[in-house]
Amino acid sequence: MVKPEMKIIGINASPKREKSQTRRLVMAALEGARQSGADTTFIDICSLDIHYCTACGTCYAKGECIHDDDFPALLEKILDADGIVLGSPNYINAVTAQMKTMLDRMADVVHCQTLSGKYGCAVCTAGGAYADEVADYMNMTLLNFGATTVGKTAVLVGADPYAIVGGEKVAKDLGRKLADAIMTKWVDPVQEEHHNERKEYFKRMVLFNKDLWTHEYDHWKNLGEL
Numbered sequence: 001m002v003k004p005e006m007k008i009i010g011i012n013a014s015p016k017r018e019k020s021q022t023r024r025l026v027m028a029a030l031e032g033a034r035q036s037g038a039d040t041t042f043i044d045i046c047s048l049d050i051h052y053c054t055a056c057g058t059c060y061a062k063g064e065c066i067h068d069d070d071f072p073a074l075l076e077k078i079l080d081a082d083g084i085v086l087g088s089p090n091y092i093n094a095v096t097a098q099m100k101t102m103l104d105r106m107a108d109v110v111h112c113q114t115l116s117g118k119y120g121c122a123v124c125t126a127g128g129a130y131a132d133e134v135a136d137y138m139n140m141t142l143l144n145f146g147a148t149t150v151g152k153t154a155v156l157v158g159a160d161p162y163a164i165v166g167g168e169k170v171a172k173d174l175g176r177k178l179a180d181a182i183m184t185k186w187v188d189p190v191q192e193e194h195h196n197e198r199k200e201y202f203k204r205m206v207l208f209n210k211d212l213w214t215h216e217y218d219h220w221k222n223l224g225e226l
């Protein structure tokens with residue numbers, strides 16, 4: 001029997017390209033995922049042209065964006081994946097502007113809970129603090145998009161040049177865990193309850209705005225949810 005294909009995408013949001021420590025964690029997670037049978041793709045979002053969200057609401061109404069840039073192709077790749085690894089360094093106790101710019105373009109994904117059924121995890125490096133919190137933010141965001149999260153790797157690299165090596169081992173395990181969750185269709189009752197609550201909330205909100213947000217109304221209607 002041919003095993004179903006499992007696709008995992010890793011996204012790094014450090015502008016340091018090949019010199020990025022966070023990239024090492026994303027790569028390690030993807031390596032672990034490959035060892036568990038996943039096909040993996042790596043994306044450096046700093047090499048992409050992604051414009052700011054202008055809050056025009058066109059995605060709510062039409063399911064498409066006014067910007068002509070690299071985001072739609074990136075979103076297609078995210079939607080084609082079963083698992084997503086988000087990576088960002090800590091910049092002033094938050095994700096980088098590049099990561100936030102990508103996430104802001106995904107408001108329609110939140111309203112439609114488009115990442116439902118997918119799995120994700122987060123990796124972060126920081127000089128001295130808040131790597132855990134920044135990774136938690138990325139996982140919370142994946143959860144908010146409808147995905148189920150399997151964990152994080154957070155490494156403080158500032159005072160220990162070898163910390164990243166240990167971090168890579170942890171990230172590799174995280175990648176394996178992500179692939180296993182996809183394969184076994186792992187269910188976490190706590191996240192499931194959150195998803196159910198959010199789904200009901202967004203259905204109500206979209207129904208309330210159905211004349212304006214026609215694409216989102218059609219989305220939920222076509223799923224038989226409205």
Ligand SMILES: Cc1cc2nc3c(=O)[nH]c(=O)nc-3n(C[C@H](O)[C@H](O)[C@H](O)COP(=O)(O)O)c2cc1C
Pocket residue numbers: 014015016019020021022023088089090091092093094125126127128129130157
């Ligand atoms: C603009 C900027 C802001 C930063 N802010 C923080 C911070 O608030 N706390 C911290 O511990 N490290 C901070 N750092 C350090 C980075 O998080 C750290 O060097 C990280 O490992 C960089 O990841 P990268 O190599 O993947 O780019 C900052 C670095 C830059 C360039």
